[in-house]
Amino acid sequence: MSEPTHLGGSRDRENVQNEFMRARAEDITLPAPEGAPEPTDDVGKPRSLWQDAWDDLRRNKLFIVGSVLVLILIVMAAFPQLFTSVDPRECVLQNSRQPPSSEAWFGYDLQGCDVYARTIYGARASILVGIFTTTAVMIIGGLIGIIAGFFGGWVDGIASRITDVFLALPLLLGSILILTAFPSTTDTPELVVIGKVVLALALLGWTQLARIMRSSVIQVKNQDYVQAARALGATSTRIIGRHVLPNSLAPVIVVAMISLGAYISAEATLSFLGIGLQPPVISWGIAVNDAATYVRTSPHMLFFPAMFLSVTVFAFIMLGDAVRDALDPKLR
C-alpha cells in the first residue's frame, strides 16, 4: 500500500524531517503500531521550474506559432534560395513599380527589382542584427550585471553609476548619435555596416539586461544554498557558475527574446532614417524608406517588407511573452 517515496532536490528539507521523525518512532509513548505502513510523503515526482515551464509552453498556442515563425525566418535568413530563385539584385528598370503579378508575387520596386526576392533576402540582415545585438548585449550586460550584483560594495557603486549614465541615452537617439558620428556610405563593406549598427545598438541596449541580471544575482546571492556553498569553501567563480548563473537565467532569457524583436525594429527604423544599413545591403527598413514616397501609387512596395518586418518582430516578442508567462511563478 505504501507508495515509493521519491526524493528530489527541491524536497530535501522535508525528507530530512521525515528521517528525523522515523528515527524518533521508537521513543513515543503511543503503543507501537503493528504493520504500520511507511510514512508516505507522497509528494510525487518533483517538478523543476524549467520542466513546468516547458509543459506550459508546449501547450501554449502563442508559443507554438511564434516558434514556427521564428524557425521559418531563421531558415529564410540562412538559405534564402529555398524560398526564391530570383536574384534580388537583378533589377530591370522597365519593371519599375509594377504591381504584383504571377511572375513577381510582390511586384517590383522603384529600381525594378523583384520585391518578393528582396523581401526574402532582407530577412538575413534583420535577423543577423537581431541575433548579434542580443548576444553582445547579453555578454556586456550580463557581465556587468553579475559583477555589480555579486561583489556589491564600491564595485556595484561604480557599475551602477555607469549603468545610470548609459541608461540616460535612449536607444534610438543614442544610436542616431553614434551612427551620425560614424556614418557609412555605399562604399562601406557590408559587414562593417552591419557591425556598426550592432555595436551602436548593443552599446545602448546593455543597460536593461545589466539591471535585470544584477537584481537577479542579488536575489540569488542571499539564498541559503549559496551561503552554504560559500561556507563549504567554494570559490567565487564556482558559486557564480554553478549556483548564481543558472538561477538568474530565467528573467534574462525572457528579456533577451523580447529585446531581440525590439532590436530588429530599431535597426529598421535606423535604416529608414538613412543611417542604419545602407545599400547594397538588402534590408526591410531601406525598402520601406524607398517605398514611402510612392505609397499612394504603388503601395505594394511598402506593404510587403513592412509586413514581413512586423511579423518578424511580432514572432520574437510573442515567443518572449510566452516564455515569460511560463516561467512566472505567480501565474501558476
Next chain:
Amino acid sequence: MGQYTLRRLLQMIPVIIGTTFIIFAMVWALPGDPFAGKCGDRPCPPAYIAEQTARYNLDDPLVVQYVKYMGNLVTGDLGETFRGTQVLDELAVALPATLKLTALAILIEIIIGIGAGVLAGLRRGSFIDNLVLLSTLVVISIPIFVIGYLAQFILGVQLGWFPPTVGTGAPWSDLILPAFVLASVSLAYVARLTRTQLAENMRADYVRTATAKGLPRRQVVRHALRNSLIPVVTFIGIDFGALMGGAVVTEGIFNITGIGGLVFGAISTREGATVTAAITFIVIVFLLVNLLVDLLYGVLDPRIRYE
C-alpha cells in the same frame, strides 16, 4: 521627503556629467577622423576644419575639450549650422511644436493606455483581455515609421479624416494623428503594464481585507489601482526617452517643425553639430523628467517617503 529629494538631485549630477561626456566623447573623441561625414557628403573644407578645431578645442586633451564644451553649452553656445544660424536659435524655434506633440501623446498614452489596461486587468482571460493583449502586441511589433506611414496614408490621404501633414505653427487639430502615432507603442506598453499590475494587486492580501470589510467592488478596485499605478507612472517617465526617439520619426513623417524634425533633417544633411546639440538637449530634458518622476514616486508611495 526633503531628504529624498536632495538625494535624488545629488545623484543626478554625476549622471548628467557622465552622459554629456559620453555623448561628447562618442562624437568628437573616438579614433579616426572626427570630421568624417560631418559636412554632408563632401569632405569638410579646410577652413571649416580649422574653425571648428579652434571652436571645439580639438587640439586640447579630451577632458579640457569636454570642459570647454560644457562651458559653452551652459552659456547657450551650441554651435552653428551649415547655414550659419545658431543651433540654439533653431532649437528654440522648434521647441513649441514638439512640446505640444509630446504633451498630446502623453495624454493619449495615459488615458487610453491605463483605461485599456484596467479593463483587461479586471477581466483576466476574457475576450477583452485577449483583445488588449493581442492588439498591444501587434502595435509593439510594427515599427513606428510603418505605423506612421500607414496612418498617414490610410487615415490622412485615403479617408481624409486628418490632415496628412502638419501645417506651420503646428495647430493642435493637426497634431492629433501624429500624437496618436507617437503614443502608439508607449500606449501599448502602458496598457500591458497596467493590466499585469492590476491583476497582480487584485490578488494581494490587502484586497482580500478590503473585500472582507464589505467594501463595494468599485472601491476594492480603487485600493488595488492606487498601488498598481505607481510603477506605471515610473514607466511613463522612463519611456519618455523612447518617446523622444519616436518623435524624430513622427515629426519627420508628418513634416512637423519640431526638435524631432530638426534632428530628422539634420541627419539627412549630415549636420553632426546640430544632431549632437539637439540630442544632448533632449537627453538633459529626459534626465530632468526622470528626476521629476522619481520625486513623484516619492509622493505616491509613502513607503519611499518615510524611509
Next chain:
Amino acid sequence: MTVTDITVGPGEGGSRDEPLLVVDDLQVEFRTREGVARAVNGVSYTVDAGETLAVLGESGCGKSVTAQAIMGILDTPPGFVTGGSVRLDGVDILHLPEKQRRTYRGEAIAMIFQDALSALNPVYTVGRQIAEMFKVHRGMSQKDGLVKAVELMDLVRIPAAKERVNDYPHQFSGGMRQRIMIAMSIALEPQVLIADEPTTALDVTVQAQVMELLADLQDELNMALILITHDLGVVADVADRIAVMYAGRIVEQAPVADVYHRPAHPYTKGLLQSIPRVDAKGSELYAIKGLPPTLTRVPPGCSFNPRCAYAQDSCREGGAPPLERISDTRAVACYFHEEVLGAQQ
C-alpha cells in the same frame, strides 16, 4: 442529535433555537492542474455570542479556507464552495446573492488576518482605512470617520492615537499593526469576529498583549470569536471550545479542558504530546510521524490512518469516520476513541 446541537459556554442562545453562527457540512474544493483538492470536506461547527471557538490544525488542514468560505472571500477560481450552509442568526448567508452578502461583511461578521503588514493597504493612512468602514457602511463623512478612527485606535490601546491616525501601516510595529486591523474589524461592532492566526507573526510578549485585547473586546461587545491557529499555547487561555481539524475535516470538538486533559482522537493526542514540556528535560522531543496528505490524494478511509498508532483495517476502508457525539459537549471522528480515552495516564 447533530453536532450543531453542541453549545457550551457563557453565551446565551438568545431567541434562536440554535447558536449565533452555524457552519453545517461545508464543502470547498480547489480545482488545480494536479487535480481537485477537497480542502474542506464536510466541516460543521458552531459559535455563540460571547463564546470563543478555537479551530486548531496544521498548515493546509483547511481551517483558513473554511473561514474564507464563511466570509465569502474565497478565491474563485480556483476555489469553489460545493456544499453545506452557513447560518448567521438563522439566515443562510452562504446562499445569499452577493449584493446582500456584502452587507454582512464588516457589519455582522468580520475577519482579521495573520500578516497585518500585507493585509493593510500600504499607500493609505491607517486612519483612512479605519474610517472607510464608517463611510461605506454608515454613510459618514471622511472627517467624522476619522474621529471614530481615533476613538477606535484608543480603544485598541495605540498610544498617541490622535497624532498617529495619519500615519501609514509601515510606520507601526507588528503588534500595533495587528491592533489597527482589530480596530478596523470591530469598528461596526460585528456579531462574529474571525481571527485567522492573529498572533503567529508576532513576538511572544506581543502575542499575549494582542490576545488579551481580543478577549477584552469580546467581553465588551459580546462577540462570538472564532480563533484559527496552530498554536496550542495561545488557545489554552482564550478558548471555550476547540475544534481540531485535519485534512479538511473536523476530527474532534470539545471544551478546552477536555481537549487538553482527555483527548479522544489520536491526532489530538499526538498534537498535545508534541508540545515541548519544561519538565521533560533531557528526553527526545516527540513528533507525529509522517506528513499531512496532499489534498489531491487523500488516503481512503480515515485520512489520518497512515500516521495513526491506533489504526486498524476498518480505518483504511470505506469513508472517513463520521463526527459522532460522544457526550453532551463532545464529538469525535474516530472509531477507536474509547481506546484513546482509555489510554490516558
